[in-house]
Amino acid sequence: MQFGIFTVGDVTPDPTTGRVPSEAERIQAMVAIAEKAEEAGLDVFATGEHHNPPFVPSSPTTMLGYVAARTERLILSTATTLITTNDPVKIAEDFAMLQHLAGGRVDLMMGRGNTAPVYPWFGKDIRDGIDLAIENYHLLHRLWREESVDWEGRFRTPLQSFTSTPRPLDGVPPFVWHGSIRSPEIAEQAAYYGDGFFANHIFWPKEHFQRLIGLYRQRFEHYGHGSADQAIVGLGGQVFMRKNSQDAVREFRPYFDNAPVYGHGPSLEEFAEETPLTVGSPQEVIDKTLTFRDSFGDYQRQLFLMDHAGLPLKTVLEQIDMLGEEVVPVLRREFEALRPAHVPATAPTHGSRITEEAR
Amino acid sequence: MTRLAVVSAGLGQPSSTRLLADRLAAATAGALPGGVDVTTIDLRDHAHAMVDATLTGFPTGPLRAAVEAVGEADGLIAVTPTFNASYSGLFKTFVDILDRDSMDGRPVLLGATGGTERHSLAIDFAMRPLFAYLRANVVPTAVYAASEDWGGGERLADRVARAGGELAALMGARPAPPKVDPYDEPVPFETLLSGTARS
Numbered sequence: 001m002q003f004g005i006f007t008v009g010d011v012t013p014d015p016t017t018g019r020v021p022s023e024a025e026r027i028q029a030m031v032a033i034a035e036k037a038e039e040a041g042l043d044v045f046a047t048g049e050h051h052n053p054p055f056v057p058s059s060p061t062t063m064l065g066y067v068a069a070r071t072e073r074l075i076l077s078t079a080t081t082l083i084t085t086n087d088p089v090k091i092a093e094d095f096a097m098l099q100h101l102a103g104g105r106v107d108l109m110m111g112r113g114n115t116a117p118v119y120p121w122f123g124k125d126i127r128d129g130i131d132l133a134i135e136n137y138h139l140l141h142r143l144w145r146e147e148s149v150d151w152e153g154r155f156r157t158p159l160q161s162f163t164s165t166p167r168p169l170d171g172v173p174p175f176v177w178h179g180s181i182r183s184p185e186i187a188e189q190a191a192y193y194g195d196g197f198f199a200n201h202i203f204w205p206k207e208h209f210q211r212l213i214g215l216y217r218q219r220f221e222h223y224g225h226g227s228a229d230q231a232i233v234g235l236g237g238q239v240f241m242r243k244n245s246q247d248a249v250r251e252f253r254p255y256f257d258n259a260p261v262y263g264h265g266p267s268l269e270e271f272a273e274e275t276p277l278t279v280g281s282p283q284e285v286i287d288k289t290l291t292f293r294d295s296f297g298d299y300q301r302q303l304f305l306m307d308h309a310g311l312p313l314k315t316v317l318e319q320i321d322m323l324g325e326e327v328v329p330v331l332r333r334e335f336e337a338l339r340p341a342h343v344p345a346t347a348p349t350h351g352s353r354i355t356e357e358a359r
Numbered sequence: 360m361t362r363l364a365v366v367s368a369g370l371g372q373p374s375s376t377r378l379l380a381d382r383l384a385a386a387t388a389g390a391l392p393g394g395v396d397v398t399t400i401d402l403r404d405h406a407h408a409m410v411d412a413t414l415t416g417f418p419t420g421p422l423r424a425a426v427e428a429v430g431e432a433d434g435l436i437a438v439t440p441t442f443n444a445s446y447s448g449l450f451k452t453f454v455d456i457l458d459r460d461s462m463d464g465r466p467v468l469l470g471a472t473g474g475t476e477r478h479s480l481a482i483d484f485a486m487r488p489l490f491a492y493l494r495a496n497v498v499p500t501a502v503y504a505a506s507e508d509w510g511g512g513e514r515l516a517d518r519v520a521r522a523g524g525e526l527a528a529l530m531g532a533r534p535a536p537p538k539v540d541p542y543d544e545p546v547p548f549e550t551l552l553s554g555t556a557r558s
Contacts, residue, residue: 134551154554184541185551192548204417211542219545265414274419 001335002346003328004044005037005320006079006236006303009057012310015258021313026056027063029313033306034067036317038074040324043346046077046109046303051085051118061094068102075349076102079200079303080111080179083140084132085122087156092143092164099169104350109177109198109234110137112186128155130185137178141193144173172353177234177301180212187212191219191231196347198234199296202305203261205274206295213296229340232347234301235292238277241322245280252279259309282326289331298339300347302331361391361530364432365399368439368450369472376472377401379504379519380438383470386523387436391531398428402449409452418456430458434466434530435495437486441473445485454489460538462493466529468522469501479503498525 007030013020021029034045045067047057057063064076076098081091091108099106112129113119119126135153142149143164151159168174177196180186181204190197197216201209213233220231240255242248249268256268256279271277278288289302304323307316339345348356365384369376380399388395402409408422418426429435439450469486473479482501490497500522508515 130551131554135554138552184545188545188548188551203415205419208417215542215545223548262415266411266419270411270419271415274417 001299001332002043002075002301003323003331004042004046004075004077004301004303005033005306006044006046006048006077007033007057007305007307008048009050009055010260010308011054011056012260012308014310014312015254023056025313029307029316030057030063031067031070032313033316033320034074034076035070036320037324038071040320040328042074042320042324042328044075044077044301044303045071046079048079049082049111049113050115051121052115061098064106065098065101068098068105071105073105075105075107077106077177078108079198080109080113082113082118083110083136084112084129085118085124086136088136088140089143089156089159089162089164092140093166095174096144096164096166096168099174099350100166104169104172106350107175107177107196107347109179109196111179112183124155130183131155133186134189137176137189141173141176144168169350170354172350172357174350175348175353177232177347182208182212184212184215187216188219191216191225192223194220194223194225196232196234196300198236198301198303200236202236202238202276206276210295217297227342229297229343232301232344233296233299234303234347235296235299236276237289237292237302237304238275239285239288239304239306239319239323239327240279241282241285241319241327243281245284248279248281255309255311263309282322285323285327286330286334289327290334293335293338298335298343300344361393361395361434362428362432363387363395363397363434363436363530364429365397365436366402366429366438366450366453367399368402368447368453370403370440370447370449372403374401374403375504375506375509376438376440376470378509379470379472379502380436382516382519383436383438383468383502383523383526386519387434387468387526387530388523390524390527398425398432400425400428402453405453406449409449409456412456413452422456426457430461432465434468434526435462436468436470436526437490438470438472439486441471441478441481444478444481446471446481446489451489454493457493460494462490462495463538465495466526467495467497468526469497470503470522471501472504474506476503476505476507479505496529498522498529500525 011026037045047060149162177198178190179198199209217228217231221228240252278285306319365380367377367380405422412418439446471482502518502522
């Protein structure tokens with residue numbers, strides 16, 4: 001199992017002090033969080049991509065390239081890369097370059113984006129969202145695998161004899177996840193290519209995601225990539241921990257109550273009951289995370305959202321330390337003990353994909 | 360068994376809106392040949408949960424059960440008090456929470472209550488367009504009950520009986536259209552790629 005952090009990169013006032021970090025502070029905080037993730041023994045750091053305030057990460061490969069230079073082991077990823085409004089040619093180039101700079105420690109997650117105006121800002125129509133995701137990724141997939149590409153589609157300028165450079169490191173494209181919270185079409189797409197499927201289930205009840213992941217697994221098998229339980233699944237998570245459960249609740253409540261996504265709605269207790277949110281002791285986080293396997297089967301990647309809703313950097317870094325010291329080692333052991341031998345332990349890495357290629 | 364869902368947006372306890380909803384339900388049940396399973400939903404009971412659902416995007420607990428009951432019913436009776444010449448905000452909030460397409464082709468009977476009969480057309484200029492947008496199959500007779508109708512002889516009873524008969528006929532005439540479940544029957548990738556999936 002791979003464990004990591006994913007960040008939205010929001011600039012949100014700290015509701016307990018009213019303090020708003022500058023963009024410069026927030027960007028440096030994201031880098032510090034990535035470095036802390038490696039130091040704490042986590043495997044993955046993934047950044048979101050946004051093109052509107054209050055979010056800062058508009059240029060993920062720039063940030064990840066910088067993080068690559070300051071880390072040794074960490075896998076650098078995205079959550080998500082907008083396959084709808086970015087030019088797939090530029091994605092192919094940017095992430096191949098990042099692969100070279102990071103020595104292969106790169107994968108990425110495709111997403112459609114849910115901010116309506118981003119589509120027209122980039123000359124696209126949100127009603128074409130699924131079609132854009134399907135067509136653009138199909139081109140991206142070819143650009144990484146074929147030296148010379150002739151292409152004509154609905155959404156971008158045709159290509160004749162186009163070679164995307166640099167070529168993927170060692171001739172092996174980065175592993176790709178497809179992230180979706182509501183579209184069976186994207187589960188179908190991930191299954192067709194034998195790519196990973198990431199369900200960021202942190203804001204909704206599990207029943208919905210059981211159907212989405214169930215569909216992905218079943219179609220993964222249908223398309224001949226292995227048995228349903230060998231499909232590569234990633235899940236989100238959202239936690240806040242203190243040694244004593246009551247302290248965690250007391251400290252996190254103002255952040256919950258004012259959070260951009262669910263603030264001023266249900267109580268923390270109600271929301272934690274219905275979604276993966278866990279606010280409590282490290283043991284409670286372990287217990288809740290283990291239930292994900294009961295709901296969705298053995299899975300390969302667990303990403304936690306730690307740095308949102310205006311939490312100060314110092315607190316976030318403490319949280320990542322606790323995750324690395326008290327939670328993840330136990331989860332690694334428990335998940336590994338439960339995993340059947342024929343099910344992949346982790347998502348494919350650059351190294352494992354080279355071995356696979358050579359076979 | 361035939362399933363009938365009844366939604367009342369009345370706020371009072373007791374509520375004349377609920378009273379009208381119950382009479383419409385009884386008239387419909389009486390006009391259906393077989394047995395009928397009636398689920399009545401008082402939106403007042405779900406007021407907090409409805410606001411939460413609009414913020415989080417998912418209904419929880421008893422509200423989720425209510426949304427499912429409406430989605431699975433063979434027919435729906437929807438009754439709202441008239442506020443400022445239209446349906447109440449609570450009523451619209453519930454409609455906004457319903458699953459997309461869940462009203463598609465569904466037989467629906469509309470009702471409203473109000474202080475005076477001056478607002479009786481609110482059903483026709485506010486409720487009917489809403490349910491037309493949802494592609495519901497709304498019966499011709501809708502029932503508006505003003506305060507004075509509750510002491511007005513048989514005329515309200517006649518309208519209730521006619522409306523209930525119309526809904527029962529529609530529910531009996533045609534089973535709800537089958538739904539395609541995109542998880543049970545996914546669009547194959549080749550179809551998605553050829554761009555013909557939605558044309």
